[in-house]
Each structure stands twice: as C-alpha cells, then as structure tokens.
Amino acid sequence: MHKPHDPDFAARVRTSFGRQPAMALIGATLPVVEAGHTEIHLPRRADLLQQHGYIHGGVVGMIADSAAGYAAATLTAAEASVLTVEYKINLLAPADGQLLIAEGSVLRYGRTLIITRGEVFAVQDGYKTLCAVMQQTIMTVHGKKEINHKE
Amino acid sequence: MHKPHDPDFAARVRTSFGRQPAMALIGATLPVVEAGHTEIHLPRRADLLQQHGYIHGGVVGMIADSAAGYAAATLTAAEASVLTVEYKINLLAPADGQLLIAEGSVLRYGRTLIITRGEVFAVQDGYKTLCAVMQQTIMTVHGKKEINHKE
Amino acid sequence: MHKPHDPDFAARVRTSFGRQPAMALIGATLPVVEAGHTEIHLPRRADLLQQHGYIHGGVVGMIADSAAGYAAATLTAAEASVLTVEYKINLLAPADGQLLIAEGSVLRYGRTLIITRGEVFAVQDGYKTLCAVMQQTIMTVHGKKEINHKE
Amino acid sequence: MHKPHDPDFAARVRTSFGRQPAMALIGATLPVVEAGHTEIHLPRRADLLQQHGYIHGGVVGMIADSAAGYAAATLTAAEASVLTVEYKINLLAPADGQLLIAEGSVLRYGRTLIITRGEVFAVQDGYKTLCAVMQQTIMTVHGKKEINHKE
Numbered sequence: 055m056h057k058p059h060d061p062d063f064a065a066r067v068r069t070s071f072g073r074q075p076a077m078a079l080i081g082a083t084l085p086v087v088e089a090g091h092t093e094i095h096l097p098r099r100a101d102l103l104q105q106h107g108y109i110h111g112g113v114v115g116m117i118a119d120s121a122a123g124y125a126a127a128t129l130t131a132a133e134a135s136v137l138t139v140e141y142k143i144n145l146l147a148p149a150d151g152q153l154l155i156a157e158g159s160v161l162r163y164g165r166t167l168i169i170t171r172g173e174v175f176a177v178q179d180g181y182k183t184l185c186a187v188m189q190q191t192i193m194t195v196h197g198k199k200e201i202n203h204k205e
Numbered sequence: 206m207h208k209p210h211d212p213d214f215a216a217r218v219r220t221s222f223g224r225q226p227a228m229a230l231i232g233a234t235l236p237v238v239e240a241g242h243t244e245i246h247l248p249r250r251a252d253l254l255q256q257h258g259y260i261h262g263g264v265v266g267m268i269a270d271s272a273a274g275y276a277a278a279t280l281t282a283a284e285a286s287v288l289t290v291e292y293k294i295n296l297l298a299p300a301d302g303q304l305l306i307a308e309g310s311v312l313r314y315g316r317t318l319i320i321t322r323g324e325v326f327a328v329q330d331g332y333k334t335l336c337a338v339m340q341q342t343i344m345t346v347h348g349k350k351e352i353n354h355k356e
Numbered sequence: 357m358h359k360p361h362d363p364d365f366a367a368r369v370r371t372s373f374g375r376q377p378a379m380a381l382i383g384a385t386l387p388v389v390e391a392g393h394t395e396i397h398l399p400r401r402a403d404l405l406q407q408h409g410y411i412h413g414g415v416v417g418m419i420a421d422s423a424a425g426y427a428a429a430t431l432t433a434a435e436a437s438v439l440t441v442e443y444k445i446n447l448l449a450p451a452d453g454q455l456l457i458a459e460g461s462v463l464r465y466g467r468t469l470i471i472t473r474g475e476v477f478a479v480q481d482g483y484k485t486l487c488a489v490m491q492q493t494i495m496t497v498h499g500k501k502e503i504n505h506k507e
Numbered sequence: 508m509h510k511p512h513d514p515d516f517a518a519r520v521r522t523s524f525g526r527q528p529a530m531a532l533i534g535a536t537l538p539v540v541e542a543g544h545t546e547i548h549l550p551r552r553a554d555l556l557q558q559h560g561y562i563h564g565g566v567v568g569m570i571a572d573s574a575a576g577y578a579a580a581t582l583t584a585a586e587a588s589v590l591t592v593e594y595k596i597n598l599l600a601p602a603d604g605q606l607l608i609a610e611g612s613v614l615r616y617g618r619t620l621i622i623t624r625g626e627v628f629a630v631q632d633g634y635k636t637l638c639a640v641m642q643q644t645i646m647t648v649h650g651k652k653e654i655n656h657k658e
Contacts, residue, residue: 115267375557381554409654
C-alpha cells in the first residue's frame with residue numbers, strides 16, 4: 055500500500071534500531087520491517103515489571119513509540135531521520151504475557167509529518183490480547199547524524 | 206493545595222516505587238513526594254540513549270508517566286492502587302542533559318479518575334530545559350495487591 | 357462482536373442524540389446505530405467553515421467525539437449515561453467535501469471506562485478521504501438525567 | 508516572553524478569526540490577543556448544549572483548539588498560516604456556566620511546529636472553574652490563502 059522512497063529501507067531501519075542502546079537494555083528486537091509497518095518483540099523479563107507484576111506501562115509506551123516511529127522511517131528518503139513529535143497511548147489491559155508484540159503502521163505519509171498508529175499485544179499461552187493503542191505524530195528531519203554507540 | 210486522605214502517603218508511595226523493577230533498571234529515583242506532586246530524577250547513562258545520542262523518548266515517557274501516576278497516588282486512600290488509563294506526551298526538545306527531572310502534578314482529583322500533568326526537564330551545566338509535556342488520566346482501583354519483587 | 361446490555365439501545369441512543377441542540381445547530385444526523393458502532397453525517401454548510409474554506413477542525417472534533425461517545429452508549433445499561441473523559445484527534449487532511457462521515461467504534465468495553473476510536477471521512481464526488489483519526493476515553497455514569505430541551 | 512515576528516500580529520489574528528463562520532455560528536469572540544496568548548469568550552446559549560444541559564464537549568474542544576491555534580498564529584510571520592496537526596483534551600468538569608473562557612498559550616515555538624496549551628474555564632456567578640485542559644500541535648504553512656466569506 056505504501057511505496058518506499060528508499061529501496062534499502064529495511065536494512066537502514068534495522069541498522070538504526072541497532073543504534074538504540076535503550077532497546078537493547080530492555081531486550082527488544084525488530085523482527086518485522088515492511089514498507090509502512092514494523093513489529094517489535096519484547097520477551098517478559100523480571101526487571102521490566104511494575105508493582106503489580108505486569109510489564110511497566112512506560113515500557114509498553116517505549117516499544118509502541120519505537121515500532122510506529124520505525125514504520126514512519128521505512129517510508130522516508132535514505133538520508134532523512136525521524137523524530138517523535140508526540141504520541142497518545144491508551145492502556146486497555148495489563149501487559150500480562152510471556153511476550154509483547156508492538157505493531158506500528160503509517161496512517162498518513164506527508165512530506166514533513168507522518169501520522170502513525172501503534173498497537174501492543176500481550177501473548178500468553180498462544181493467545182494475543184490487545185493491551186494498548188497509540189496515535190503518534192512523527193516529523194521528518196534532514197541532516198541529523200546517527201551515532202553508532204558501539205564504535 | 207491538595208489534601209491527602211492517607212497521612213502516610215509519602216512512605217506508601219516510596220514503597221510502591223521501590224517495587225517497580227523497571228524504574229531500577231533505568232536508574233530512576235523519586236526524591237520528591239508531596240501531596241499531589243512528585244519528582245523523578247534520571248541521570249544520563251549510555252544504555253538509555255537512542256540513535257542520535259539523546260535519552261530515548263520512550264524513557265522520557267516512562268518517567269513522566271510514573272511521576273504523574275505517583276502524584277495521583279499521593280492523594281488516594283491507603284488501600285487503593287492507581288492505574289494509567291492513558292497519556293499524551295509532546296516531546297518539545299531533545300532529552301539532552303546530564304540529568305532528567307520529571308515533575309508530576311495533579312490537575313483534578315476525582316473519586317474514580319485523577320487527571321494529571323507531567324513535565325520533563327533536561328538539566329545541563331546548571332540550566333533546565335523543558336523537553337516534554339504530558340497530560341494523563343489515572344484510575345483509582347481498590348483491592349489490587351502490590352508485589353514485592355525482592356521477597 | 358459487541359453484545360449490548362440493553363436490547364433497545366438504538367432507540368435510546370437516537371433519543372439522546374435528539375436531545376443535543378449542538379448537533380442540531382451544525383446540522384448533524386445519526387443515520388447508523390449498531391452495537392458498538394455509530395455514524396454521524398454532516399453536510400457541508402457555509403457557516404461551518406474556517407478561514408481556508410474547509411469545515412472547521414473543531415466541528416470535525418465535535419462529530420468524531422459524538423460518534424464515538426454514542427458508540428460507547430450503545431453498549432451500556434439502559435439507565436446509564438456516558439461522559440467524555442478525554443479525546444485526542446489527528447487532523448490528517450483538510451475536511452474538504454460535500455459531506456463528512458464520522459464513524460465511532462468501541463475498542464474496549466469496561467464496566468467503568470470504554471475506549472473508542474473515531475474516524476472522519478470527507479466525501480467529495482463519490483470519493484471518501486480519511487481526514488481525521490481519534491482515540492477517546494468514555495466513562496459510564498449512573499443516575500444522570502437527560503434533558504429534553506424541546507419540552 | 509514570546510517575541511512576535513509580525514508587529515501587526517493582533518490585527519492579523521483578529522481578521523483571520525473574523526473569517527471563521529464556525530466561530531460566528533456558536534457566538535464566540537476573541538477579546539484577548541497577546542504575543543503567544545489569546546482568549547476566546549463564549550456566552551452560554553441554548554443551542555450549544557448537550558443532553559445534560561451543559562455546553563457540548565465538542566464546542567468546548569472547538570474554542571480550546573481555536574484559542575491555542577491563534578496563540579500560535581500571533582508568533583508566525585505575517586504571510587504564514589497555521590494548521591492544527593492534532594490536539595488532546597481532557598474534560599475535567601461539566602461546562603456549566605454563563606460564560607466559557609478558553610485561554611490558549613504557546614509552550615514552544617519552532618520554525619515548523621508550535622506546541623500549545625489550552626485551558627477552558629466555566630464562569631458562573633463570578634466564580635471560574637477549570638473545565639478542560641488541552642495539549643496541541645500546530646504546523647506553520649506558507650502560501651495558504653485565507654477566504655473572506657463575506658465578500
């Protein structure tokens with residue numbers, strides 16, 4: 055449905071994701087990168103929980119924000135970067151599962167702004183429960199250099 | 206301005222914060238707990254960054270969400286818990302500083318719902334820059350047991 | 357998909373809509389009322405415009421808010437009322453059409469809170485363009501009497 | 508605090524407000540226009556109400572959106588226009604008063620995006636009650652012609 059400007063968008067997005075130490079800290083991976091759509095997976099880990107034993111709502115927000123931001127990034131020019139302008143997230147159900155899956159999709163692609171949607175599912179014993187929905191505004195910026203933290 | 210129902214709100218909120226492994230993971234502390242107001246501090250750490258070298262927007266959201274949620278918790282009855290229904294955050298400037306300070310304040314306290322505001326500042330060389338503003342809806346729930354992850 | 361508590365939900369929702377003078381003022385109608393879903397139609401009128409000749413963004417928000425709120429109302433008990441706690445709307449494209457259609461749908465029904473989604477389309481010469489998306493939180497309240505403004 | 512680019516910003520903003528038939532339809536006026544701040548007044552009228560006898564939440568959103576959007580417009584270049592990208596509003600209390608006052612203020616002015624805050628108060632018998640808070644993202648666009656609907 056969305057036509058990417060950059061034929062090598064998937065490699066570029068995976069490289070950028072690999073440059074986010076915060077995603078490594080929580081153990082998030084990016085197994086799906088399509089034009090206008092990405093998915094982040096986050097296995098449950100004891101140090102990601104809040105006081106009721108569910109994955110912290112802020113962590114749910116982090117992966118929703120990142121999945122939708124990278125969905126936007128799949129559609130930009132190769133040299134552009136994306137910044138999150140804002141997002142709004144409703145937490146529908148406790149993030150109670152062995153795995154969280156955050157799906158990000160582009161709703162509207164514009165030259166300056168990209169509007170996206172995020173959905174986070176908790177997977178438990180083979181069942182997927184929708185636990186968060188997000189609406190997000192992304193801005194495309196040019197000439198912002200990414201940092202390879204491992205160099 | 207806000208009158209707490211629970212005279213021991215500060216100890217209760219600090220205990221609850223201590224039961225959030227996710228806050229320990231990122232190195233956040235809760236140095237300020239007043240009636241209707243809390244502040245979370247987060248020192249910059251290499252593993253909290255994103256690809257441009259700033260603190261990850263999702264981490265900014267985590268501490269804004271938590272500071273405002275605990276501001277709500279200061280005003281509830283002792284046996285109640287708070288859940289984040291939703292929040293919306295605008296990232297105004299890169300989270301570029303040696304320290305982030307997230308301030309949470311209650312805008313309106315209701316029996317079922319508590320509406321809060323969060324503001325995140327980046328502190329660099331003694332200067333504070335507003336880098337995010339948040340609006341949040343919190344629900345009070347009764348009879349939800351907290352978990353001490355260290356037991 | 358959603359099972360209504362009140363078998364007469366459609367008549368009840370239509371009656372409530374008829375008690376909103378603000379909907380009459382702008383010329384909005386409610387042609388579709390299903391369990392968990394409603395649609396509001398708004399024909400273009402010169403007095404609904406803003407300074408660029410499009411339908412005012414605030415009017416777009418009004419019909420999105422109302423369509424999603426009534427979608428929530430289809431699922432409540434007969435004697436309950438719904439209140440909008442909050443909503444967030446992204447305006448994706450100018451509301452430029454002969455007719456606006458606001459579709460409201462329930463994402464998650466809870467005893468106290470109902471989370472909904474709204475989408476507004478502009479219809480021009482037979483083509484539908486998505487011009488706004490909304491996420492909304494609705495609270496169910498009991499014992500709130502509606503007013504028949506025409507009595 | 509904010510320094511306007513256009514010394515004649517107040518006259519320009521008042522003219523633009525006068526070109527919004529939707530504001531005339533509901534009876535809104537713009538008595539305050541300062542650099543980075545405006546206020547819209549809306550007297551209660553029977554045809555602005557919802558089914559509980561309060562001013563319709565969508566109308567509250569309309570004046571919050573407009574006040575904050577015009578606050579942004581006070582700071583732009585003379586030939587620029589502003590568009591609402593998105594807003595999020597929490598309705599804190601019923602809009603129950605003889606007069607509503609919507610105050611819009613710029614939180615951060617950027618070249619492309621302007622982030623604002625809106626607050627709506629209900630005035631009854633000399634008392635002001637905060638009934639809504641809003642966060643909004645505005646985009647500055649160049650070369651968009653305004654329409655004088657009265658010509």
